[in-house]
Amino acid sequence: MDEPTLEVFExxxxxxxxxxxxxxxxxxxxxxxxxxxDLLLALVRRARRLAMKDELLAEVxxxxxxxxxxxxxxxxxxxxxxxxxxxxxxxxxxxxxxxxRFVVPVTRRxxxxxxxxxxxxxxxxxxxxxxxxxxxxxxxxEGRYHWSRRSEEGLQRAIDCFRRAVAEDPGxxxxxxxxxxxxxxxxxxxxxxxxxxxxxxxxxxxMALERDPLLAEP
Numbered sequence: 765m766d767e768p769t770l771e772v773f774e775x776x777x778x779x780x781x782x783x784x785x786x787x788x789x790x791x792x793x794x795x796x797x798x799x800x801x802d803l804l805l806a807l808v809r810r811a812r813r814l815a816m817k818d819e820l821l822a823e824v825x826x827x828x829x830x831x832x833x834x835x836x837x838x839x840x841x842x843x844x845x846x847x848x849x850x851x852x853x854x855x856x857x858x859x860x861x862x863x864x865r866f867v868v869p870v871t872r873r874x875x876x877x878x879x880x881x882x883x884x885x886x887x888x889x890x891x892x893x894x895x896x897x898x899x900x901x902x903x904x905x906e907g908r909y910h911w912s913r914r915s916e917e918g919l920q921r922a923i924d925c926f927r928r929a930v931a932e933d934p935g936x937x938x939x940x941x942x943x944x945x946x947x948x949x950x951x952x953x954x955x956x957x958x959x960x961x962x963x964x965x966x967x968x969x970x971m972a973l974e975r976d977p978l979l980a981e982p
Contacts, residue, residue: 768876773808775870776855778846780808785909787845791901792938793908794845795945799824800838801912807842807856811870816863839864900933907942916955919946937976944968944982 773780779788782805787794796804802824807815821835839856846855857865896904907925910918923946929939944965951961969982 769874770876772873772875773870774873775808775811775866776846776848776868780804784905785912786905788905791896793905795908795912796845797838797841797914798912799834800841800845803835803838804842807864807866808870811866811868814859814863814865820863896929896936896939897933900929900936900939903929903932904936904939904942907939911942911946911949914949914953916950916953919950919953919955922946935975937972937979938981940968940972940975941979941981944972 770781770783773782777789778794780786781788785798785801787796787801787804803820806820806823817832817835821830821832824838825834839858843856855866855868857867859865903925907922907929910922910925912918923943926939926942926946929936929942933939944967947956947961947965947968950956951958951965972979972982
C-alpha cells in the first residue's frame with residue numbers, strides 16, 4: 765500500500781499541515797483555535813498577495829454574520845503564535861482599510877505522512893531539551909489534535925494521548941503541558957469541577973517545568 769501524502773506549507777521555521785489541522789514549530793505542535801487556524805491557512809495560501817478583509821471574513825466565517833473585530837482579534841492571536849523572541853520580523857502585514865498580507869516566503873510541498881515526525885526532522889529549538897522519542901512525539905501531536913476540538917470527548921482522548929506520550933518518554937515536558945491544558949479546558953468548558961481540574965492542571969504544569977524550565981506553554 766502506498767504511503768499517504770500530505771500537503772504542507774513551510775515558512776519561518778513553521779510547518780502548516782492543513783489535512784491534519786496542525787501547525788508545527790519544529791516537532792512541537794502550536795495550539796490554535798479552529799477559526800485562527802482557518803485564517804492562517806487562508807493567509808498562507810495567499811502568501812505575498814493582499815487578502816481583502818471581506819474575502820477573509822467570507823472564507824473563515826462562511827455563512828455567519830460577524831463583525832470585523834473578529835478578524836482583527838484572530839490576526840492578533842496569529843501574530844502572537846508566530847512571534848520569534850528578539851525578532852522584529854513581521855509575518856503578517858496590515859494594509860490599512862484593505863486587509864492583510866502574509867509577507868514571509870512560503871514553500872508548498874507534498875510529504876509522506878510518516879515523515880512529519882521522523883527522527884531525521886530537526887527540532888529547530890536549540891535552547892530546549894533533546895527531542896522526545898518518535899512514538900512520544902506522534903502521541904503528542906495526536907493529543908494536540910484532539911485537544912483542539914474542545915469537546916469533552918476530544919479532551920478525554922487528548923489526555924489518553926498525552927499519557928501515552930509520557931509513558932513512552934517520561935522526560936517529554938510538552939506532553940505534561942498538554943495534560944495541564946486538558947484539565948484546565950475541562951473546567952473552563954464546564955465538564956469538570958474546579959476542585960478536580962485545577963489541582964491536576966497545576967501539578968502537570970509544574971511537572972512540565974521541572975523537565976524543561978524554558979518551556980513557555982506551562
